Every structure is written in structure tokens, then in C-alpha cells.
Amino acid sequence: MPEPGFRAQIRGWLTENLSGEFASVRGLGGPGREHEAFEERVSWERHLAGAGWNCVGWPAEHGGRGATLEEQVIFHEEYARAGAPARVSHLGQELLGPTLIAFGTPEQQRRFLPAIVAVEELWCQGYSEPGAGSDLAAVSTTATLEGDEWVLHGQKVWTSLAQVADWCFVLARTEPGSKRHKGLSYLLVPMRQPGIDVRPIRQLTGTSEFNEVFFDGARTARDLVVGEPGDGWRVAMGTLAFERGVATLGQQVGFRRELQALTDLAEANGSARDPVIAERLARAWMGLEVMRSHARRTLGDSAPGVAEVSKLVWAKWHRGLGELAMQVRGAASMVAEDGFDEWQRLYLFSRADTIYGGSDEIQRNIIAERVLGLPREVRP
Numbered sequence: 472m473p474e475p476g477f478r479a480q481i482r483g484w485l486t487e488n489l490s491g492e493f494a495s496v497r498g499l500g501g502p503g504r505e506h507e508a509f510e511e512r513v514s515w516e517r518h519l520a521g522a523g524w525n526c527v528g529w530p531a532e533h534g535g536r537g538a539t540l541e542e543q544v545i546f547h548e549e550y551a552r553a554g555a556p557a558r559v560s561h562l563g564q565e566l567l568g569p570t571l572i573a574f575g576t577p578e579q580q581r582r583f584l585p586a587i588v589a590v591e592e593l594w595c596q597g598y599s600e601p602g603a604g605s606d607l608a609a610v611s612t613t614a615t616l617e618g619d620e621w622v623l624h625g626q627k628v629w630t631s632l633a634q635v636a637d638w639c640f641v642l643a644r645t646e647p648g649s650k651r652h653k654g655l656s657y658l659l660v661p662m663r664q665p666g667i668d669v670r671p672i673r674q675l676t677g678t679s680e681f682n683e684v685f686f687d688g689a690r691t692a693r694d695l696v697v698g699e700p701g702d703g704w705r706v707a708m709g710t711l712a713f714e715r716g717v718a719t720l721g722q723q724v725g726f727r728r729e730l731q732a733l734t735d736l737a738e739a740n741g742s743a744r745d746p747v748i749a750e751r752l753a754r755a756w757m758g759l760e761v762m763r764s765h766a767r768r769t770l771g772d773s774a775p776g777v778a779e780v781s782k783l784v785w786a787k788w789h790r791g792l793g794e795l796a797m798q799v800r801g802a803a804s805m806v807a808e809d810g811f812d813e814w815q816r817l818y819l820f821s822r823a824d825t826i827y828g829g830s831d832e833i834q835r836n837i838i839a840e841r842v843l844g845l846p847r848e849v850r851p
Contacts, residue, residue, distance in 0.1 A: 485553040500557030503820030505680035534588035551724030563587040563594040569713040595633040597641035614643035623686040633682040655703035659695040675819040776842035779834040786824040793821035
């Protein structure tokens with residue numbers, strides 16, 4: 472059960488503090504908009520951390536609040552309802568931090584967790600490669616142990632916020648000749664060093680939050696492998712499980728705000744009188760209710776297929792919302808003046824929702840093979 476008054480406490484704090492110097496960051500950032508007020512959002516998160524509202528679900532001994540699962544849900548819901556800006560340190564707080572708490576050594580925890588809580592170091596994720604996107608087991612980036620250092624060679628792609636990150640958690644092949652899930656290791660690699668080249672990828676929206684990252688002799692310390700060498704697949708799967716945790720409830724509050732704004736637009740421009748659009752708006756509302764109900768029912772459930780179903784549901788719904796936005800706007804959606812407006816940007820970026828974070832095809836394969844017991848897809 473949540474602490475009495477927890478919702479009122481966080482709601483009051485957000486109302487009071489998203490004002491003054493931080494009033495201007497309301498609603499900024501997020502997928503396709505990470506370039507917005509980046510430094511101001513970093514300052515906001517440090518302010519949040521100073522008040523003890525960062526990493527709320529982490530154990531107190533690691534700098535968190537030790538919030539219960541229900542309290543974490545409340546926090547993310549209220550954060551989204553307040554219009555607080557998208558988090559710049561999400562990858563450290565929601566992915567790498569919990570991974571280190573679960574799998575890291577005490578030395579790794581002492582070195583990295585305080586800096587994540589204080590928003591002093593930012594992280595990126597070195598998973599996908601040109602030949603290994605959603606098929607993560609096909610990674611070919613190598614790391615060879617030379618004395619007291621791992622030396623990395625290879626390429627990662629679609630690396631969110633690599634251009635501003637201080638560190639990267641990298642899945643690399645450390646056993647020559649190994650294949651698929653075997654011989655992989657989970658390494659912590661400093662980004663600001665010779666041997667790392669970050670090249671931004673320009674997207675349809677004109678922004679460049681994704682990057683290619685080239686490792687050409689980059690180095691990291693021998694002891695900065697999480698788990699045992701060769702056990703990287705298990706650790707990486709642990710990270711992916713954390714990725715689809717309670718923060719998704721806050722994401723859905725953001726979706727609800729987008730749907731309400733689109734419904735208001737449809738009523739204002741008269742398109743809501745079109746029975747086809749009216750039906751699609753109603754179906755979008757019902758889809759969001761189903762999504763929320765599923766998320767609450769399965770919260771904390773690590774059974775096979777739960778995370779994959781969740782990803783399929785929200786990705787398809789949000790991509791459909793982008794398409795509906797273009798239908799509501801009509802012919803005006805085809806014209807961009809001084810850059811894209813919020814609805815055009817939503818449509819363009821949401822095309823990627825069913826690809827990043829595990830493509831729909833891969834999610835369906837996992838459900839078919841691991842949950843339904845269907846024959847495995849033929850692989851080369």
C-alpha cells in the first residue's frame with residue numbers, strides 16, 4: 472500500500488516547483504523532441520534529485536526512496552499529469568541503475584549509482600547494430616581483454632542520446648567464435664575517449680537523437696563487466712525487463728494527454744462531426760483504457776510474453792494515433808511552415824514506435840515460440 476498522502480505530496484511538490492525558472496520546461500522533450508531545452512531539463516532533474524524525487528523505486532541504501540510498486544506508479548502518473556519535462560537520464564535511472572542493483576558488484580554500485588541519482592553522469596545503450604537490430608543475439612561488436620582493459624571494435628546504431636552521454640552499457644562478443652547468446656559480455660564503457668566516433672542520424676522529423684557509434688580500439692577497465700564475462704545475455708535481458716516497468720504508466724498518461732488534445736482539435740475544426748473520425752477517436756479512447764488495464768494487471772509480472780504483449784499494444788496504438796492526427800487535420804497536415812507542427816512530428820516519429828525497443832515482428836516471434844510453443848522460425 473502507498474504511504475498515506477503520497478499522491479498529494481508529489482502532486483503538490485510538482486505544482487510548486489514547475490514554476491519560476493522551471494515553468495518553461497513544461498511538456499518539453501521526449502521521443503523526437505530530445506533536442507528541446509536539453510540543458511534546462513538537466514537542471515530540472517538535478518533539482519528533482521536534490522529534493523529526493525529521483526530514482527524513487529531504488530532501495531534507500533542506493534540513493535532512492537524505496538517506494539513501493541504502487542507509489543512508483545503514482546509518481547509516474549503525477550509526473551506526467553503535471554506536464555513535467557521528459558527525463559534526460561532515463562537510460563541511467565530506469566535501465567542501467569536497476570541492472571547494477573541486480574547484477575553489479577558492490578564496487579560498481581558505489582562507483583556509478585550515486586552519479587546516476589544526482590544526474591551527474593548520463594548513459595546510453597549500446598545494443599543494436601546494423602546487422603543486429605531487434606535480433607540482439609546476432610551482435611558482432613567485439614571486446615578483447617588486453618592486460619587490465621577490454622578493447623572494443625565494432626559499430627552500434629540507433630543509440631539514443633549517445634551524443635550527450637558520458638557512459639555506455641555495451642553488449643559485446645568477448646569469446647572468439649561464439650554464436651548467438653553465448654560468449655557475450657555486458658561492459659560499461661566511457662564515451663569521452665579516443666576510439667569512439669559518434670555520428671548523429673538525421674530523422675524524418677529533422678532531429679537527431681539517434682546515433683551511430685563506432686568503436687575503434689576504445690577501452691574500458693577489466694572490472695567494468697557486469698556479471699561474469701560470457702554471461703552478458705542474461706544481464707542484457709534483465710535490463711530489457713526493467714525497460715518495460717512502471718514508467719510505462721506515466722507514458723500512458725502522456726498518451727491520454729495527446730488523445731485529449733487531438734479530440735479538442737477535432738471538435739474545434741469540425742472534423743469530429745465526420746462519423747468515421749468520431750468512431751476512430753472513440754476506438755482510440757477504448758484502446759487506451761484497455762492498455763492501462765493490461766498494464767496495471769500485469770505490473771511486476773515477469774512471465775514470458777507479458778512485456779512483449781505490452782510493447783505490441785502501445786506501439787500499434789500510438790502509431791495509429793499519429794495517423795488519426797493527420798486525418799483530423801485534413802489537407803493542412805500536408806503542409807509544413809517553419810518546420811513541423813506537433814501533429815506532423817507525432818505522425819512522423821510514431822512510425823518508428825513499432826520498430827525501436829524490439830520490432831513487432833520480433834515481439835510476435837517471442838510470443839509464438841516461448842509462450843505458445845509454436846515451432847521456431849528458421850534462422851540462417
